[in-house]
Amino acid sequence: MPLLDIKTILSLTALTLFAVAGAMSLVMGRELSPAARAARGSLIAQAGGWTTIVAAEFIWEMPLSVVAITCGSLANLLMFKALEGWLGPRPGKRLLYALCILMPLGYAISFQSYPVRVGWANILLAVQFAIVAVAVLWTSPQTEEKGWRVLLALCYAPMAVLTLGRGILGGWFTELYPTFATPHPINVAAQTAANMSLVLSTVAVLVAWRREVEMQLERQAHTDPLTGLLNRRGWIKYADMMVAQARRHQHSVGVLMLDLDHFKQVNDRYGHEAGDRALMLLGQCMTSTMRESDVCGRLGGEEFALLLPRVNEATATALDERLRKMYQTVTSQQMGITLNFSSGLAFCDVAHADALKKALMQADAGMYQAKAHGRGRLCANADVNITIPDQLIS
Numbered sequence: 001m002p003l004l005d006i007k008t009i010l011s012l013t014a015l016t017l018f019a020v021a022g023a024m025s026l027v028m029g030r031e032l033s034p035a036a037r038a039a040r041g042s043l044i045a046q047a048g049g050w051t052t053i054v055a056a057e058f059i060w061e062m063p064l065s066v067v068a069i070t071c072g073s074l075a076n077l078l079m080f081k082a083l084e085g086w087l088g089p090r091p092g093k094r095l096l097y098a099l100c101i102l103m104p105l106g107y108a109i110s111f112q113s114y115p116v117r118v119g120w121a122n123i124l125l126a127v128q129f130a131i132v133a134v135a136v137l138w139t140s141p142q143t144e145e146k147g148w149r150v151l152l153a154l155c156y157a158p159m160a161v162l163t164l165g166r167g168i169l170g171g172w173f174t175e176l177y178p179t180f181a182t183p184h185p186i187n188v189a190a191q192t193a194a195n196m197s198l199v200l201s202t203v204a205v206l207v208a209w210r211r212e213v214e215m216q217l218e219r220q221a222h223t224d225p226l227t228g229l230l231n232r233r234g235w236i237k238y239a240d241m242m243v244a245q246a247r248r249h250q251h252s253v254g255v256l257m258l259d260l261d262h263f264k265q266v267n268d269r270y271g272h273e274a275g276d277r278a279l280m281l282l283g284q285c286m287t288s289t290m291r292e293s294d295v296c297g298r299l300g301g302e303e304f305a306l307l308l309p310r311v312n313e314a315t316a317t318a319l320d321e322r323l324r325k326m327y328q329t330v331t332s333q334q335m336g337i338t339l340n341f342s343s344g345l346a347f348c349d350v351a352h353a354d355a356l357k358k359a360l361m362q363a364d365a366g367m368y369q370a371k372a373h374g375r376g377r378l379c380a381n382a383d384v385n386i387t388i389p390d391q392l393i394s
Contacts, residue, residue: 016195020047020202033212035085038078039205045075046198057181062111069121070104076128083135086208087149090135099124099131114178119171122163129160148207155197155204162190224298226276227283235297239307239356242295246309246350253309253348254316255356257363258282258323258341260302261375266339278302278339281330289323304341305360313380316345320378342370345380 020043028040049071056064077100084090103124110116133156136149165186169177177184222234230238239255246253260266260278267275282304286296295307308316320343331339344366348355366379373379 016198020198027206028209033085033216035082036209036212038085039082039209042075042078042082043202043205045071045078049075050194053180062108065111066104066108069107069125072125073100073103073128076100076125076132079132080135082205082208083132086212087135087138090138092131092134096128096131099128103128115171115174118174118177118180119167122167122170126160126164126167129156129163133157133160148204148211151200151207152204155201158193159190159197162186162193166190224283227280227298229283229286229304230295230297232297232299235295235299235305235307236356238295239305242293242307242309243348243350243356246348247355250350251310252312253307253350253355253359254311254313255346255348255359255363256306256308256316256320257344257360257367258286258304258306259343259367259371261340261342261371263302266337270335270337274335277335278331281334281339282327282341285323285327285330289319289326305363313345313347317378317380320345324376340376342367342375343378344368344370345378347381 028036032040049068052064052071053068056068077096080090080093080096084093103121106124107117107121110120133153136153136156166177169184169186176182177187180187222230222237224231229235243253260282263275263278266278279298279302283296283298286304286306290296290306291308293309296304298304306319308319311319324340324343328338328340331337344363346359346362346366348359352358362381366381370377370379
């Protein structure tokens with residue numbers, strides 16, 4: 001009598017999966033990101049796959065077996081989609097989609113030949129497991145945290161190896177693995193690993209989801225809700241990092257400060273909704289104009305800032321002019337009024353620890369000097385000691 005009964009392991013795995021899927025639904029709630037929803041769906045698909053494969057041992061062997069294979073394939077695809085949502089683009093996407101179609105299709109067509117269907121399904125399933133394992137460990141700018149990824153890889157990589165072994169047994173050494181419930185050491189190891197992977201993958205998914213929630217809260221804390229740009233705190237944080245990088249590599253960093261002209265009059269004459277619209281349009285224009293390396297934010301009220309790495313005065317002036325023309329055109333078309341802004345430009349002396357603070361002060365002074373000279377213009381490298389008339393403060 002075998003030490004471990006395969007059908008018992010299968011039944012326990014299916015029951016545990018359903019319990020975990022239900023618990024995950026309760027814990028994670030309904031308001032989930034697409035990535036978290038896909039990860040939870042992967043566990044549900046796994047539960048469906050294990051349940052139908054157990055049921056196929058007793059009734060409707062052919063249709064339930066095909067459903068089980070389809071569910072297993074879908075579970076891998078959903079986990080891959082979750083990884084894309086959490087970590088960015090992953091390699092192997094097209095191959096995985098192709099396998100999701102070919103695996104159940106080939107299994108159904110070859111069902112009458114046990115060696116062909118078992119070899120086909122297990123080998124292609126092993127490739128799917130391998131794709132997910134590679135996707136977990138594939139590096140990208142979004143993959144700083146490694147703990148949960150390593151844990152998830154430890155679930156999928158062994159399953160890829162053991163499932164491949166089961167496919168080779170069933171396809172070429174059928175006498176050693178004549179049925180799905182045969183207690184061959186490789187089959188027992190594969191079923192045991194699947195049971196263990198269930199627990200580990202659940203932990204990994206919960207950790208990844210927790211990290212996603214933390215990052216969302218952090219983004220909210222650093223984002224201006226009206227414009228979607230960084231707020232003052234977020235802008236200072238990222239600007240500090242860019243200036244530190246410029247200090248290491250000895251390249252220039254410009255600071256462009258913007259302030260909407262006659263913003264109080266817009267609010268008074270057209271209402272605060274129009275004022276909000278004016279701010280949102282400027283944020284959209286800044287996002288459209290900025291380069292990938294630039295950092296833009298709304299520092300408060302109608303005051304905005306752009307950090308511009310690796311620019312000179314001519315380049316920064318040209319960017320300011322493009323932004324100004326775009327904003328005038330957009331506000332004229334969408335609001336029926338042509339709005340403008342005053343701006344100040346300064347450059348960080350990256351050799352000093354307080355380079356950003358000084359550049360902000362100088363750019364701010366330039367912005368108000370532009371207002372003093374008629375508004376709707378740029379002033380570069382202004383004197384920080386200029387006196388600002390009270391009427392120009394708003």
